[in-house]
Amino acid sequence: MTIREILLDDLNPQAFIDDQCRRIADQVGTSRAVNALSGGVDSSVTTMLAHRALGARLLTYFIDNGLMRQGEPQAVVAAMKRLGVPVELVDARREFFAALQGKTDPEDKRQAITDTFYRTVFGRLVRESGAPFLLQGTIYTDVEETVAGIKRQHNILAQLGIDTQAAFGYQVIEPLIQLRKTGVRMVGKALGMPEQMYHRPPFPGPALAARVIGEATPERIALVRKATVVVEEALAGSAAFQYMAILHADRVTGVRDGKREYGFQIEIRCWDSQDAVTASPTRLDFAVLRKMADRMTSEVPGVVSVTYNLATKPPSTIEAV
Ligand code: XMP
Secondary structure (H helix, E strand, O other), rough: OOOOOOHHHOHHHHEEEEEEHHHHHOOOOOOOEEEEEEOOOHHHHHHHHHHHHHHHHHEEEEEEOOOOOOOHHHHHHHHHEEEEEEEEEOHHHHHHHHHHHHOOOOOHHHHHHHHHHHHHHHHHHHHHHHHOOOEEEEEHHHHHHHHHHOOOOOOOOHHOOOOOHHHHEEEEOOOOOOOOOOOOHHHHHHHHHHHHHHHOOOOOOOOOHHHEEOOOHHHHHHHHHHHHHHHHHHOOOOOOOOEEEEEEOEEEEEEEEEEEEEEEEEEEEEEEEOOOOEEEEEEHOOOOOOOHHHHHHHHHOEEEEEOOOOHHHHHHOOOOO
């Protein structure tokens, strides 16, 4: 790996912002760039940097892949609008679910999402807009884990030897690639972003598909989306690094209203971590866990079993897929 990490001690957020804005402006020149906003910290900070560098020459898209959390596409677009950044919402739900159909292997699912995102959807947007550059918020940890073969982060391309110009018809610009999450948050703060934006818990590129073990059908995504609401409402005020609900592929026997119910299993994960490279389960209060389980079994249709993950990363990973 030839990318040089900028360590926190060496990071001057203001100088970083000036430097990256200059680089983006130099590289794009008089042309335009398209920008992939997911609403996560990394892509939001990238969007703000690029907006500062390019103004109206930046075309920012939020791709609704059908795998986002409840109300997320509209909320992200509205939050950026409040910061003066126009974002176009692109409905690509059908394309993503078609690509995921029948896929159960984690890496096959990630590959399907990567291909749909970069080739099908952004390939089309780039062609239509005539912008030869795509901005995205890849960070150092994404590269590190993918190159180490731990898990293919969906946004890693050049570092895997993929020539984006030849493969998709555009060049990728990654202004945050030398930073880890803490550094990205410092830059977000220095850019004047609201804290709830630069301090959002991370959310994976493959979105809720990373939290459905087995096939990510519209129905199974809808189920994990409801379970996610329960976990996020219960843990939003906690200091945990990340928390999530995972839908298992296996079903288990339950009993409801005196009848056997062969139902779904939800696993709750809640992590303490600095940088997602290592993590340990948060010591949650038992009453909080019980309350989540009660809501899960009453509000999420068909759920009869709720568990809490106690393993550390490694050997676990933060997401289940
Ligand atoms: P894992 O599951 O590998 O996750 O321990 C480490 C961190 O990265 C996030 N994550 C992803 N982010 N694309 C992303 O942009 C991905 O494919 C992906 N997979 C995991 C995860 O949420 C955690 O913060």
